[in-house]
Amino acid sequence: MDSSNQQFHLPNFTSTYTAEAFCVLKAVQFINQATKNNYVICTDSLSTILSIKSAYPTNPIIQKIQDSIHQSLTQSNTITILWVPSHCGIRGNEEADTLAKEGATLTDILHLPIPSRDLVNTVKQKMKEKLQHQWSQTTNNQLRKIKPSLKPWKMNGTRRERVAATRLRIGHTLLTHDFIFQKIEPTQCTTCGTRLTIEHILTECRSFDQQRITCKLPPTLTECLGNDNIHKALTYLKTINLFGRL
């Protein structure tokens, strides 16, 4: 069987869906210029196959595939489009994956009409980067100090645990701020003689050095309150009998 390869570097914001459809389009266009009559196009893109079957596709590349297939059929060609599962060790498929990775390094970028929908993810990503940059430049913000990344904080567990986690993260708990309601002086740590804060309890207080080691609490407040360690922080607070006062 004759063998030839083609590689293209599509614009960076092209979606996977558009790129996969583009490959099928190139295969049909290849068939239209070849001399034999029976062809099988193998693709691992089920979404492309389903779109080709659609009566009214909106993606311009799918529309071009349909036009090219129609043209091919008028030339008495028979085209079978075969779905092959990806990453199953099928030789041609693995070769195509390798060529695709190499194609991404080509310096010539193909100019191709891309659906506006493909830009949505790129725009979203750029917006996230811009917001993160602004957040990183923010000073004099208590939340910024303990939450350097804009990625959402996550918390599983009981409602009481989720409430406690939120109070820890905003730094306001009954334990540390009850003095405001009582209209008295800020609460002091009876062991260390300093202002009682969430940071002091989680990272500094000498009374609980051993429990911090036992619960494997990280050394900084930012780490303690992050997604990876918040459950350790809650376990630690239960161990030192302060969880109920959050």
Ligand SMILES: [Zn+2]
């Ligand atoms: Zn202390």
